[in-house]
Amino acid sequence: MITFPHRRSLSLLTSLLLATANAMAAVQSDYYIREEIPLPEGEVMELGSIALMPDKKVAVTSRRGDLWICEGAYAEDLSQVKWTKFASHLHEPLGMFWKDESLWLTQRPEVTRIKDTNEDGIADLFETINSGWGISGDYHEYAFGSTPDDDGNIWIVLCLTGSANAKADWRGWCVRVTPDGEMIPTCSGIRSPGGIGFNAQGDCFYTDNQGLWNGSSSLKWLKPGSFQGNPTGNSYHKLADLPAPPDPKDGSRIIVERKRFPDFIPPAVVFPHGLVGQSPTAVITDQSDGAFGPFAGQVLVGEQTHSQVQRVFLEKVNGLYQGAVFHFLEDFEAGIVPMRLDDDGTLFIGGTNRGWASRGSKPFTFERVRWKGTTPFEILTMSAKPDGFELTFTEAVDPGTANDPTAYAMSAWDYIYQSKYGSPQVDASTPEITDVKVSDDGRSVRLVVDGMVQGHVHQLDTEGLQSKAGTPLWHTKAWYTLNEIPSP
Numbered sequence: 001m002i003t004f005p006h007r008r009s010l011s012l013l014t015s016l017l018l019a020t021a022n023a024m025a026a027v028q029s030d031y032y033i034r035e036e037i038p039l040p041e042g043e044v045m046e047l048g049s050i051a052l053m054p055d056k057k058v059a060v061t062s063r064r065g066d067l068w069i070c071e072g073a074y075a076e077d078l079s080q081v082k083w084t085k086f087a088s089h090l091h092e093p094l095g096m097f098w099k100d101e102s103l104w105l106t107q108r109p110e111v112t113r114i115k116d117t118n119e120d121g122i123a124d125l126f127e128t129i130n131s132g133w134g135i136s137g138d139y140h141e142y143a144f145g146s147t148p149d150d151d152g153n154i155w156i157v158l159c160l161t162g163s164a165n166a167k168a169d170w171r172g173w174c175v176r177v178t179p180d181g182e183m184i185p186t187c188s189g190i191r192s193p194g195g196i197g198f199n200a201q202g203d204c205f206y207t208d209n210q211g212l213w214n215g216s217s218s219l220k221w222l223k224p225g226s227f228q229g230n231p232t233g234n235s236y237h238k239l240a241d242l243p244a245p246p247d248p249k250d251g252s253r254i255i256v257e258r259k260r261f262p263d264f265i266p267p268a269v270v271f272p273h274g275l276v277g278q279s280p281t282a283v284i285t286d287q288s289d290g291a292f293g294p295f296a297g298q299v300l301v302g303e304q305t306h307s308q309v310q311r312v313f314l315e316k317v318n319g320l321y322q323g324a325v326f327h328f329l330e331d332f333e334a335g336i337v338p339m340r341l342d343d344d345g346t347l348f349i350g351g352t353n354r355g356w357a358s359r360g361s362k363p364f365t366f367e368r369v370r371w372k373g374t375t376p377f378e379i380l381t382m383s384a385k386p387d388g389f390e391l392t393f394t395e396a397v398d399p400g401t402a403n404d405p406t407a408y409a410m411s412a413w414d415y416i417y418q419s420k421y422g423s424p425q426v427d428a429s430t431p432e433i434t435d436v437k438v439s440d441d442g443r444s445v446r447l448v449v450d451g452m453v454q455g456h457v458h459q460l461d462t463e464g465l466q467s468k469a470g471t472p473l474w475h476t477k478a479w480y481t482l483n484e485i486p487s488p
Contacts, residue, residue, distance in 0.1 A: 025472060026376055026377070026471070026473075028331065030372070030374060030376070031293070031371065031374050031375075031474070032370065033372055034331065034368075034369050035078060035367065035370075036078075036365060036367050037070070037078055037081060037366045038079065039083075039364075039366055040068065043062075043066070043068075044062065044064055044363075045060070045062050045364045046062050046063040046064065046352035046353075046354050046363070046364040047062060047063070047337060047350025047352060047364065047366060048061050048063045048092060048093055048337055048350070049093050049094055049095050049096035049105070049106075049338045050340040051097050051340070052098065052340055052348075053098045054098070056071075056073070057069055057070065057071055057073075058073045058348060059086065059096060060338075060366065061096055062364075063352060063354065064092075065090040065091060066085060066087070066090070067086045067087040067088070067090060067093070067096075067103070067114070068083050068084065068085055068086060069083070069086050069121075070366075071083075073348065073368065074342075074344075074346060084121055086103075086121070086122060086123050087122075087123040087126075090105065090107055090112075091108040091109055092142070093107045094106060094108075094142055094337075094338075095144055095145025095146060095154075095156070095196070097147040097148065101115065102115040102125075103115070103123075104129070104148075104154070105145070106143055106144065106145020108142065108143050109133075109135050110128050110129070111129040111130045111145065111154055111156070112126060113125070113126075113127040113129055114126055114127075115127075129177060130182070130183050132170070133156075133169055133171070133173075133175060134169035134170065138161045138162050139355075140162050140163045140192070141158070141159055141161055141171065142158075142159040142193065143156055143157075143159070144157050144159075144193050144194070144195055144196045144206065145196065146196045146204065148179075149204065152178065153177065153184075154176065154177045155174060155175075155176050155186070155196055155204045155222065156174065156177065156196070157173075157174045157190050157196050157206045157222075158170055158172065158173055158175065158190060158193075159171070159190070159191075159192050160172045160190070160191055160232055160233060163191060163192040163209075163211055163212075164211075164212055164232065165232065166232050166233035166235070166236070169236060169239060170185065170233070170236050171236075172232050172233020172234075173185055173190055173233055174187040174204075174206070174222050185236075185240050185242060186222065186225075187225070187226050187228055188226075188228065188233060188234060188237065188245040189228030189230050189231065189233075189234075189245060190206075190208065190228055191208050192208060192211055192214075193206045193207060193208055193209075194206075194209055194280050194281035194282075194302075194304065194337070195207050195280070195281040195282040195302060195337070195339075196222075197282065197284050198285060199299055199314055200287065203321070204222040205220060205268065205283050205299070205321075206219075206220055206222060207220070207280035207281060207283060207301060208228070208229075208267075209279055209280070210422045211421050212230060212232070212419055212420070213231070213248075213417065213419060214230065214422070215414075215415025215416055215417065215418070215423030216272055216273040216422065217271045217273060217277070217278065217279065218270045218271055218280075219267065219271070219280065219283065219301060219325075220265070220268060221321045223265050225263060226265040227246045227261065227264045228265065229248075229254070229264065229266075229267075229417070231246070231247060234247070245263070246260075246261035248261070248264070248417065250418055251416060251417070252416075252418075253414055253417050253427075253455065254266050254414075254415075254455060255454060255455030255483075265320070266320065266455075266481075266483050267481060268314060268320075268321035268323060268481065268483075269312055269323050269325050269481045270415070270457050270479070270481045271301075271310065271325055271479070272425070272457055272479055275459075275479070276310060276327070276479060277303035277304075277308055278303075278304075278305035278306065279303065279304040279356065280301050280302065280303055280304075281302035281304050281337050281338075281339075282300075282301065282302035282336065282338050283300075283301055283302075284299070284300050284339050284340065284341050285297065285298070285299050285300070286298055286299075286341060288342070288343050288344070288345045291343065291344055291345030291371065292347065292370075292371050293345075293371040293376075294375050294376075294378075294380065295311060295380070298311055298312060298314075299311075299313075299314060300312070300328070300339065300347075301325075302336035302339050302349070303335075303336055304335035304337060304356055304358055305356065305357070305358050306330070306358070306359050307330065307331070307332040307333070307334065307335055307360035308327070308332070308336070308359075309329040309330075309336065309339070309347075309369075310325050310328055311325070311326045311327075311328040312325050312326075313326075313380075313381045313382060313383075315384070317384055317483070317484040317485075318486070318487075320483045321483075322480070322481050322483040322484060323382070323480065323481065324379075324381075324382035324460075324479060324480040324481075325478070326379065326475055326479075327477070328475070329369060330359075332349060332351060332365065332367060333351060333360045333361065333362040333365040333367065334351025334352060334358060334360040334361075335351055335353050335357075335358030335360055336349055336351055337350055337351065338350040345371055346368055347368060347369040348366070348367075348368050349365075349366070349367045349368070350364075350366055351364055351366075351367070352364050375394050375395065376474040377393065377394060377467040377471045377472070377473055377474060378393065378394045378473060378475060379391050379392075379473070379475075379478055380393055382460065382478050382480050384480065384482060384484070385446070386485065386486050386487060386488040387449065388433075388446065388448045388452070389446075389458075389460070390444060390447070391444060391445045391447065391462075392443055392444045393443055393467075395467050395468070395469070396442030396467065396468040397438065397442050397443075397445060397466070397467060397468060398442075398465070398467060398468050398470065399438050399442060399468075401464055401465050401466050402442070402445050402465060403436055403438055404464065405434070405435070405436050407463075407464030408436070408447060408460065408461065408462055408464070408465075409433075409460075410431045410432075410449065410458060410459065410461070411428065411429075411430055411431075411459045412428070412429045412430070412451075412452075412453050412456040412457065412458045413425040413426060413457055414453075414455055414457070427453075427456070429451060429456070431449045431451035431453070432450045433447050433448070433449055433450075434448050434449070435447075435448035436448070442468055452485060454482055454484065454485050455482065456482055457480070457481055457482075458479070458480045458482055459477065460477065460478045460480065461476060461477055462477070462478075463476045
């Protein structure tokens with residue numbers, strides 16, 4: 001005869017199990033240590049760019065136009081950092097790197113090379129490399145510049161005037177500046193970028209913010225010759241005798257319009273507004289070969305409003321990038337704008353709140369993050385398959401929870417592609433997970449899904465999963481942008 005526990009006893013048992021699970025819940029400090037780097041006393045350090053220099057020096061620029069060099073930013077004792085002002089009176093640099101004994105900056109009106117020729121610690125050479133785009137004086141006309149690509153080109157995304165107009169030449173475009181100083185118009189359709197960088201394969205991406213023709217913020221692939229979605233600056237193609245960019249239909253859907261216009265490259269990964277931040281910024285790739293944790297090769301994206309760092313897995317399907325975004329790091333002291341990750345696994349982060357509110361309460365900050373050597377139990381990758389998705393994990397999953405289809409839930413939606421500001425979630429659907437297949441080593445799970453929708457964001461919830469060691473996932477949600485469904 002089988003006897004069942006009394007209802008009250010069952011309730012107590014459930015409470016104990018929940019309490020145990022909560023006690024085991026992962027927190028960021030288990031895996032990563034975040035530290036503030038002291039700033040020069042009395043200075044307004046609203047950081048816009050970070051560059052890694054020889055001898056473990058770190059250069060930063062402020063949005064107010066100062067360039068400082070920090071010594072001791074890698075040291076265990078951060079109280080001993082030393083700051084030297086290298087240059088002043090710059091014009092809001094939002095992109096900087098070290099090359100050929102010089103610092104190269106993307107400023108609002110130009111790309112500049114800065115050098116200390118007499119070695120007294122202060123810049124004395126300021127050389128304009130290119131100033132081929134226009135500015136009107138509007139505070140939104142940011143110019144975000146990349147590090148050099150494999151050919152030495154600097155990629156620059158030019159924000160619209162007021163994020164809604166194009167009152168100066170090449171606003172709403174991506175351009176490249178060659179080592180010889182030539183400017184090459186490269187992509188149209190930019191709205192309000194927050195950062196730019198390369199993936200592990202060397203392709204260039206930028207973050208664009210929710211707004212006109214952007215239903216939600218996203219990470220976008222700057223494929224040369226492509227249209228990125230916002231037609232406001234289209235007319236500048238005439239300046240270089242380029243073909244006219246697409247003229248999309250207002251109120252449509254991206255998947256509809258990109259089938260009409262082959263040059264329209266859809267967002268690689270959409271960041272659902274409010275769920276995955278609100279203002280994405282810096283784009284960097286983890287090339288530390290494991291020194292920063294188990295996510296080598298993946299893209300890290302800064303987030304200004306939520307003071308976070310998101311993690312992105314990218315893959316190419318039918319010639320287009322797509323992939324999943326996951327929550328990663330949080331609790332920074334200001335809104336993140338620039339980031340740089342050294343090969344030794346030190347992540348430097350700059351923050352500023354002027355003009356935009358953030359969860360971080362300080363007006364500006366300079367911070368670093370290091371991995372503590374303990375691997376979190378996380379979804380490592382999420383890949384699209386003809387009949388669903390495949391997940392891989394940082395460690396083996398518990399087969400008891402992983403084989404249960406009720407441990408997973410999925411929802412999907414799209415956004416209106418329109419000239420109005422942003423979009424609600426529309427065209428909602430509920431794909432059904434009909435089968436689960438766990439690999440023999442427990443490191444991957446195949447989800448067979450009925451009802452995948454091309455063009456939709458697919459949210460995956462995995463709160464029921466545990467590792468083989470009994471650890472719950474650190475982050476239980478993923479958001480996959482399904483531009484293409486792979487062929488069988």
